[in-house]
Amino acid sequence: MAPASIVIDDADPDCADARVLVGELTQALAAISGDGGTASFEPADVRTARACFVLARDARGVLLGCAALRPLDADTGEVKRMYARPGTRGVGAALLAHLERRAQALTYTALVLETRRINTRAVAFYARHGYQRIANYGKYVGRANAICLGKTLHAPAPLAQTD
Numbered sequence: 001m002a003p004a005s006i007v008i009d010d011a012d013p014d015c016a017d018a019r020v021l022v023g024e025l026t027q028a029l030a031a032i033s034g035d036g037g038t039a040s041f042e043p044a045d046v047r048t049a050r051a052c053f054v055l056a057r058d059a060r061g062v063l064l065g066c067a068a069l070r071p072l073d074a075d076t077g078e079v080k081r082m083y084a085r086p087g088t089r090g091v092g093a094a095l096l097a098h099l100e101r102r103a104q105a106l107t108y109t110a111l112v113l114e115t116r117r118i119n120t121r122a123v124a125f126y127a128r129h130g131y132q133r134i135a136n137y138g139k140y141v142g143r144a145n146a147i148c149l150g151k152t153l154h155a156p157a158p159l160a161q162t163d
Contacts, residue, residue, distance in 0.1 A: 006091060022081055024083065041080050048070070054098060065083050065095055066083050078112055082096065111153060115146075127149075135148065
């Protein structure tokens with residue numbers, strides 16, 4: 001189902017709606033890789049000034065997906081808990097585009113993420129959106145089952161001045 005409109009708003013990662021979606025994501029990841037990824041995300045990480053957790057809904061308010069952005073360092077944000085419910089179309093792309101715009105507004109120059117190598121659908125999704133393989137970083141260094149991806153963000157074009 002392709003929602004007519006996707007509304008993306010900030011939310012607390014511990015709110016009931018977020019817990020539902022993160023729970024679904026955890027189950028889906030566990031089915032794919034044997035690990036739900038819960039050890040790699042702390043809600044407190046997205047309650048800082050340069051972070052966010054967002055929920056996507058359709059025009060009727062039906063939950064469609066979620067995503068998070070947290071600082072990795074001064075110039076780099078990390079995408080976490082990216083999830084679009086099965087059967088939805090365009091939700092993942094809308095969430096990722098939202099995080100990229102948000103990251104630019106927060107002055108990040110790059111975004112990175114990790115997924116499991118076995119999660120070929122996610123790897124292909126990110127590749128379609130300009131993410132390329134990078135060296136494994138942080139706790140993913142030396143983990144053969146992890147694949148890290150990154151994308152350089154370009155500054156938004158300046159607004160044209162009119163006289």
